[in-house]
Amino acid sequence: MSAITRDAASVITIEQAGQHDAQQVTLRGWLYNVRESGKLLFPIFRDGTGIIQGVCSQKEHPQAFEALRGLTQESSVIVTGIIRSEKRAPGGYEIGVTKVEIVQKVPESDPYPIQLKEHGVDFLLDRRHLWIRSPRQAAILRIRAEAIRAAREYMDGQGYTLTDAPVFTPAACEGTTTLFEVNYIDDQKAYLTQSGQLYVEATAMALGKVYTFGPTFRAEKSKTRRHLTEFWMLEPEAAYADLSDMMALGEGLVSHMVQSALKNRQRELETLKRDTAKLANVRPPFPRISYEEAIRILNEHGNSAKMGDDFGGDEETLLSSEYDRPVMVHRYPAAIKAFYMQPDPQRPDLALGFDMLAPEGYGEIIGGGQRVHDYDLLVKRLRENKLPEEAFQWYLDLRRYGSVPHAGFGLGLERTVAWICGTEHIREVIPFPRTIYRVYP
């Protein structure tokens, strides 16, 4: 770096500009835009931490002026100047440019394709590697990073140990139609994981309270704003834990993620024009309603859902609109839930599971509950679901050797971040989204 930053002491990032009022500093970044007004130029610089307006006078700094005049968008530049408080500048500060070093000029014959104008989704997604430079996309990615940091901070603080699950798996955990099959060594077949859950149950029996955090893959033909084929999931699991323990953990985790974003990424939420008043209430306790209560609420609002139905997008949106924070729906009918869900001893037709529904129509962000810990019952469920028992022998071992009641859940990172950011579509909250018809770039 020293080759291009003679005086490292004065190099700052744009987000630090406010701490250097009236000082000479050097910024290293890219030219976001230039406005011309006679013998004054107003270049806008970005460096990944923010954007700042510059001012350059032809009369006072002719060399810098000539370097910037007509310079192409996204050319990389190192600029030196005086930071000053300026209420006419976006952000409240500007840099009076005295010196400009062009690191690479974007050629005029091949200009930066993304203009400061409206573009279609397909155009932008084809150029996702460049789109992420825009202030809005950069803000989203910073909020995503904060959500991950806060989630791990919370889990670690609750005594949970991170234990990673494999990406290659031998079989499905819930059916085979949505699995990505890959060629493994010597003509073996393997599948990309749909969930780390089965493995995290094993590590919970080894370490007590654990979680996984990693990518999961689903070859679902879903083409909605809530679906990706590759998404990240955080999955806690705890031995000797029950349904209510997991609902408490879920509300604590989600609250901490939201409150951390509000506290540490306020500027980015402003960039997104997110109505943060709607996030401020997201603190424990979250409402908990049973499936049967949920059906009653839906019916009172004219929805025709009846006992035994699973909830779709309409039902989720209607239910969540009743509350100012996420709502947890528990004890669904066992028939519509996964084979590993523990039945309610009071009501064996109900499963000790729960979903957490985010407000504002963002849908299910958590699904989980107690797992079947009885060997015979689990075998019965595997057979009922026509799952290959051989592939689940290791999973059955967990019920053979010191089985205990246990519970956990999966939190969908992108849905949670999409809700925090208030984005229209989930694909904006992951650096390089993978959807059913898109694997580029």
Add this chain to the structure above:
RNA sequence: UGGGGCGUGGUCCAACCGGUAGGACACCGCACUGUUAAUGCGGAUGGUGGUGGUUCGAAUCCACCCGCCCCAGCCA
């Protein structure tokens, strides 16, 4: 996999009950010392997703194909 919608210059759109494909932005030039996706004036480039059909004539009508978007199912 169903239902609905959309493919027009580099980009975003208009023309679509058939009749000369147009605008804005971007780009280039000039003017402007406080601009806010700057503005004003001037200029050059460049397009109907593909194949076939109907017709004197197709961006427009028809068939098939390709691509994309939204919704549903499934799920996080």
